[in-house]
Amino acid sequence: xxxxxxxxxxxxxxxxxxxxxxxxxxxxxxxxxxxxxxxxxxxxxxxxxxxxxxxxxxxxxxxxxxxxxxxxxxxxxxxxxxxxxxxxxxxxxxxxxxxxxxxxxxxxxxxxxxxxxxxxxxxxxxxxxxxxxxxxxxxxxxxxxxxxxxxxxxxxxxxxxxxxxxxxxxxxxxxxxxxxxxxxxxxxxxxxxxxxxxxxxxxxxxxxxxxxxxxxxxxxxxxxxxxxxxxxxxxxxxxxxxxxxxxxxxxxxxxxxxxxxxxxxxxxxxxxxxxxxxxxxxxxxxxxxxxxxxxxxxxxxxxxxxxxxxxxxx
Amino acid sequence: xxxxxxxxxxxxxxxxxxxxxxxxxxxxxxxxxxxxxxxxxxxxxxxxxxxxxxxxxxxxxxxxxxxxxxxxxxxxxxxxxxxxxxxxxxxxxxxxxxxxxxxxxxxxxxxxxxxxxxxxxxxxxxxxxxxxxxxxxxxxxxxxxxxxxxxxxxxxxxxxxxxxxxxxxxxxxxxxxxxxxxxxxxxxxxxxxxxxxxxxxxxxxxxxxxxxxxxxxxxxxxxxxxxxxxxxxxxxxxxxxxxxxxxxxxxxxxxxxxxxxxxxxxxxxxxxxxxxxxxx
Numbered sequence: 144x145x146x147x148x149x150x151x152x153x154x155x156x157x158x159x160x161x162x163x164x165x166x167x168x169x170x171x172x173x174x175x176x177x178x179x180x181x182x183x184x185x186x187x188x189x190x191x192x193x194x195x196x197x198x199x200x201x202x203x204x205x206x207x208x209x210x211x212x213x214x215x216x217x218x219x220x221x222x223x224x225x226x227x228x229x230x231x232x233x234x235x236x237x238x239x240x241x242x243x244x245x246x247x248x249x250x251x252x253x254x255x256x257x258x259x260x261x262x263x264x265x266x267x268x269x270x271x272x273x274x275x276x277x278x279x280x281x282x283x284x285x286x287x288x289x290x291x292x293x294x295x296x297x298x299x300x301x302x303x304x305x306x307x308x309x310x311x312x313x314x315x316x317x318x319x320x321x322x323x324x325x326x327x328x329x330x331x332x333x334x335x336x337x338x339x340x341x342x343x344x345x346x347x348x349x350x351x352x353x354x355x356x357x358x359x360x361x362x363x364x365x366x367x368x369x370x371x372x373x374x375x376x377x378x379x380x381x382x383x384x385x386x387x388x389x390x391x392x393x394x395x396x397x398x399x400x401x402x403x404x405x406x407x408x409x410x411x412x413x414x415x416x417x418x419x420x421x422x423x424x425x426x427x428x429x430x431x432x433x434x435x436x437x438x439x440x441x442x443x444x445x446x447x448x449x450x451x452x453x454x455x456x457x
Numbered sequence: 458x459x460x461x462x463x464x465x466x467x468x469x470x471x472x473x474x475x476x477x478x479x480x481x482x483x484x485x486x487x488x489x490x491x492x493x494x495x496x497x498x499x500x501x502x503x504x505x506x507x508x509x510x511x512x513x514x515x516x517x518x519x520x521x522x523x524x525x526x527x528x529x530x531x532x533x534x535x536x537x538x539x540x541x542x543x544x545x546x547x548x549x550x551x552x553x554x555x556x557x558x559x560x561x562x563x564x565x566x567x568x569x570x571x572x573x574x575x576x577x578x579x580x581x582x583x584x585x586x587x588x589x590x591x592x593x594x595x596x597x598x599x600x601x602x603x604x605x606x607x608x609x610x611x612x613x614x615x616x617x618x619x620x621x622x623x624x625x626x627x628x629x630x631x632x633x634x635x636x637x638x639x640x641x642x643x644x645x646x647x648x649x650x651x652x653x654x655x656x657x658x659x660x661x662x663x664x665x666x667x668x669x670x671x672x673x674x675x676x677x678x679x680x681x682x683x684x685x686x687x688x689x690x691x692x693x694x695x696x697x698x699x700x701x702x703x704x705x706x707x708x709x710x711x712x713x714x715x716x717x718x719x720x721x722x723x724x725x726x727x728x729x730x731x732x733x734x735x736x737x
Contacts, residue, residue: 303665305685305693310703313713315664315684319638323670326639327646342622342631343665343684350635364622364631364662374543374624388627389539398538400628450639451600453632454593456536 146202149191152410155184188410195359198382200391201367203359204338208413210420212239212254212297215337218420219245219427223252226286229278232312237268237304238276238348240283243295245424248431251287253280253348254297257338270339271304274317277347281321284328293331293431296348301366303344318347325350326450327443331434333427335405336360336392337412352437352446353430354400356392357423358407362400363390400453403430483507485679499720508677508720510657512559513566513581516616520724521570521579529569529605530598534562538593541625548625552587559585563594564619567602569611573728575736578606582618584658590623591662596633599667603640612650612736613641614727617668621661634666641670650734652727655682655705655714673730674714675723676705682714 145153159180166173195203203209216223225241228234240253257270272280280296287294303314325332325348334351340362356362365373367385372378389395392404405426408415434442480489485507495502499519500509511519517526535556541548556562564586569578580599582589599615606613622630644651653671655664657680665684676682683703691698701707708714718726 303684305689307690307694307696307698307702310683310685310690311711313669313711315682316669316713318665318684319634319667319669322635322638322666323642323645326635327642343634343662346631346634347665350639362628364627365624370624374545376544380544384543387539387541387543388624390628395628398628400632447639447643450632450636453596453636454536454538454626454629455597456538456593 144207146199146206148195148199148202149188152184152187152191155180155187159184185409188414192359192410196382197361197385197388197391197394198367200359201339201361201381201385203411203413204361206411206413209338210412210416211259211299212256212337213259214416215254215297215420215423216243216252218416219243219424220252221245226283227279229275229282231278232275235268235273235276235279236266237270237272237300238280240280242292245295245431246428248293248428248435250293250295250431251283251290252295252297253283254337255300255344255348257299268304270300271302272300272344272347273304273306273309274312274314277303277314277317277321280348281317281324284321284325284330284332288328288330291330293333293434294328295427295431296332296334296351298334298336298340298345298349298362299338299360300341300344301339302341303347318343321347322350326446329439329443331431331437331442332446333430333434335423335427336362336401341366350446350450352434352442352449353402355403355405355426355430356395356401357405357412357419358392359411360392361385361390362392362395363388484509501720506678506719508657508679510584510618512585513561513583516581517566517570519720520616520727521572522574525571526579527569528566530567530601531562533594533598533601536593536626536629538629539625539627541627543625551625555586559583561586563598564589564592564623565595565598567598569605569609572614572724572731575728575731576609576611577731577736578602578609578611578613580613580615582616582663584618584620587623587625589617589619589658589663590621590630591619591633591637591666592623592626592630593633595623596630596636599633599637600640603637603644606649607643607647610647610649612652612731612734613644614652614654615667615671616654616656617659617663618656619660619663619668620658621663631662634662637667638670641667650731650736652730654723656680658682660684660686660703669713672734675716675718675726676708676714677720677723678705678717680705682708 243252258264258267486505
């Protein structure tokens with residue numbers, strides 16, 4: 144699936160397909176022609192992705208083929224032992240987690256699950272976790288603290304689920320509790336925004352010693368559509384709102400909200416899973432190795448100072 | 458015609474003060490209430506128990522011993538880290554207007570005071586300042602006051618009145634949620650009591666951060682308390698929500714608020730609880 148601002152690339156791609164259909168086994172000048180087309184495609188893609196607007200970045204972050212948590216687990220971990228349930232109410236598929244091994248590091252891996260096909264998406268509530276999801280995440284984080292293993296969270300959610308049941312079971316309390324407990328957690332926490340960092344639903348597992356972000360991910364206090372419909376009184380002004388809200392990885396690095404950007408391959412993570420996994424793993428391992436050396440007392444005091452400094456001016 | 462209008466104007470001129478000076482109408486049940494009575498009743502309707510939103514200064518008068526309040530962090534003000542502008546113009550202009558309207562620099566006032574002789578650190582949100590929204594200055598004041606409480610070994614009381622995080626400061630506003638909770642974690646570490654008082658409204662990023670992690674949760678009657686807005690939920694689940702959805706009473710029924718306390722009883726209830734927490 145190509146996005147509307149990628150139509151030049153789609154056009155070249157259809158020419159390539161056409162060419163391949165006409166010349167199933169190209170030789171000589173035909174190979175040259177095919178190479179030229181491939182180069183043209185790569186050049187165009189690079190050009191488009193070098194200057195994505197914030198609103199276009201939102202489209203990439205929400206791309207239906209973008210790698211999801213199960214892809215990251217498969218691509219980064221040699222082992223994953225899933226753990227289920229919050230021990231209070233149920234097992235939210237919108238938030239999954241368990242023991243994971245990344246190279247020689249044993250970690251507790253937790254993250255939002257959006258789901259691949261429609262059946263799975265419905266089961267996961269499209270990545271909108273309920274209170275039991277946040278409470279499961281907290282249970283696993285406390286377990287990680289007990290076992291002295293780092294926590295790695297993967298953030299990819301439009302937001303926490305805005306439903307009647309979620310309210311009745313304390314959506315606000317569940318997120319608030321996580322914020323307080325994560326601030327005090329005596330084990331390293333690395334948070335990675337892989338796709339959509341949707342407001343309270345994102346920060347509910349996002350209080351990290353290190354916060355990383357894929358280069359085409361977004362992270363915002365409200366969706367651009369939501370902001371546009373409130374402040375512009377017009378939901379179609381989402382592009383303007385996306386601009387004003389400063390939601391891209393580059394802006395967030397400048398604002399010191401995130402610590403490092405994980406670069407995606409040209410054309411976005413969805414075009415090349417293997418490279419995305421390789422880069423993500425490299426960055427993760429670097430931070431895991433350095434955080435594992437820090438004492439838990441120092442970790443929590445540094446984490447406090449880090450978040451206390453956010454939005455402190457002069 | 459001019460003379461006729463003029464004479465009518467003169468004729469209509471009331472001898473006595475205007476009606477509105479003597480009574481007001483309850484915004485909820487529409488009952489007429491003498492203004493003196495309304496003020497004496499702390500802006501609570503004695504028929505339907507509607508609690509009008511109060512300014513932070515009115516809250517100080519209701520809750521703290523006379524003359525005991527000392528303001529802290531008064532210099533901390535709103536910020537415009539994103540240089541934000543929307544269809545109605547720059548955020549900076551809107552913020553200045555709100556400062557002029559309220560005499561505040563941010564949506565919360567913080568300080569120390571006494572409740573029936575017990576010294577407390579206190580943060581009072583004021584809905585008049587941009588809907589009591591949580592932004593960088595708000596979070597900073599709430600954090601600084603928590604640190605003051607830790608330093609002086611005081612209990613901490615926060616009165617929330619907020620529609621949630623302020624969009625105009627974008628992600629910086631969102632980060633005030635973990636920031637304030639991190640400060641409250643310090644308070645917990647020091648074993649100091651934290652009482653969260655939820656007033657109308659306590660929603661969004663405020664309910665999903667400091668307001669919901671109190672040792673004790675107290676709400677004013679009928680306050681709106683919740684995470685997502687009613688309209689958003691109705692659109693999501695394609696169902697009408699019950700009338701009492703997200704009211705203080707509803708939250709007590711679902712186990713998220715300890716008690717509902719009438720405004721006139723709030724001060725005494727606070728001092729009773731603080732004594733159980735060993736404060737004096």
